[in-house]
Amino acid sequence: MKLEFKVKKEDKETKARLGEIIYNGKIYETPMFMPVGTEATVKTLSPEEVKEAKSGIILSNTYHLWLRPGEEVINHAGGLHKFMNYDGPILTDSGGFQVFSLAKPKDISEEGVKFKNHLNGDHLFLTPEKSIEIQNKLDSDIAMSFDECPPASASYDYLKASIERTLRWAKRGKEAHNNPNQMLFGIVQGGPHEDLRKFSALETVKIGFDGYSIGGVANDHESKEDMYKAFDYSTTYLPKEKLRYAMGIGEPIDIIEGVIRGVDLFDCVSPTRLARHGHALTKLGKLNIKNSQYKEDFTPLSKECDCYTCKNYSKAYIRHLINAKETFGARLLSIHNIRFLIHLTEELREAIKEETLLNYKEEFIKNYYGEPNEK
């Protein structure tokens, strides 16, 4: 195993923990935000720019790389790290999310999932074994079990049956796993139901994994309350010494609430997607750079931000680039947004060290959403 994890401190007031990932002699602290690079690139950014934002782990996707360029190509390149020139840790999603976003319920069977290739219409079949085999070949540092990610609005009975099948898939995946350098994570599902989350967590832990993910959150217009319950119910039944990862989260406030409930890792497409659509994350809330009020605003997105974008460019300039559909605009906003979320986790770690996490949350909400009477 190339990657090790240790819990360094547990918060007294909340379930939050401070941890360390040791990888290639370098130490990365948790809680951590992981930028998403589905197609073996964090969209619009170079690896140098990602690292300059003080990134740790980044994500990539089994499903997409399987279709193109194919796992063999990446294997022949010497693995994903060499292929994309990123020497930090890499986590691969299993294609489980694509079961949710691309396949229909009738395409899911005990054996695996039928997909229609979104690039050319080919019929594809992905199984737990195949997903793990692809991830082994990609040689990521953390692989995900192949799971079904049902919508949070799915019925209780559907969720229960889905969890049981995901458990069988997890077992099959673990048996197929064959890369001593790579961690394998199990995934907890169960929507907002305490008993289902408990069952899913305990049974997944029984199979035994190197870390545990919380899946099926923040999809299908799930309420924030339900999401936070899902965090709580899941982490309660997970071993303390293993990494916990909330898949697809998220919004700044969701990361904070996740940390409070004992989650270590987060990933989300939002910083790069929001950037492409002209939005910047700031302490004072989300800012739409296309708004006319920024037309002649020659100040940075944020005065206290230490990112490349904020040190060198104005809102008016970025607004112009986004309006002109120049990719440099998306790049500048992506750099800023990724740095913003990573910086948020830096502050959360500091707050855990100082034992001021709940105060930090209160302060953050006040700034980000404004005083209740002001808006």
Place this chain on the structure above:
RNA sequence: GCGGAAUUGGUGAAGUGGUUAACACGCCGGAUUGUGGCUCCGGUAUGCAUGAGUUCGAUCCUCAUAUUUCGCC
């Protein structure tokens, strides 16, 4: 100088003698949570060149004026 045609929002334009003037772009907002990368959803002309007339009623008909444009001398 004479004759013809045209004049609808920021732009390109559709349209009708009778309730809310189509559509597109632009503009102004909003959305986006394990990424099917230029997406999705709203809003946006109290007015149809100006003035007068016909009519129960006119952006639509008539006349005048202005502007644009084409042709002829």
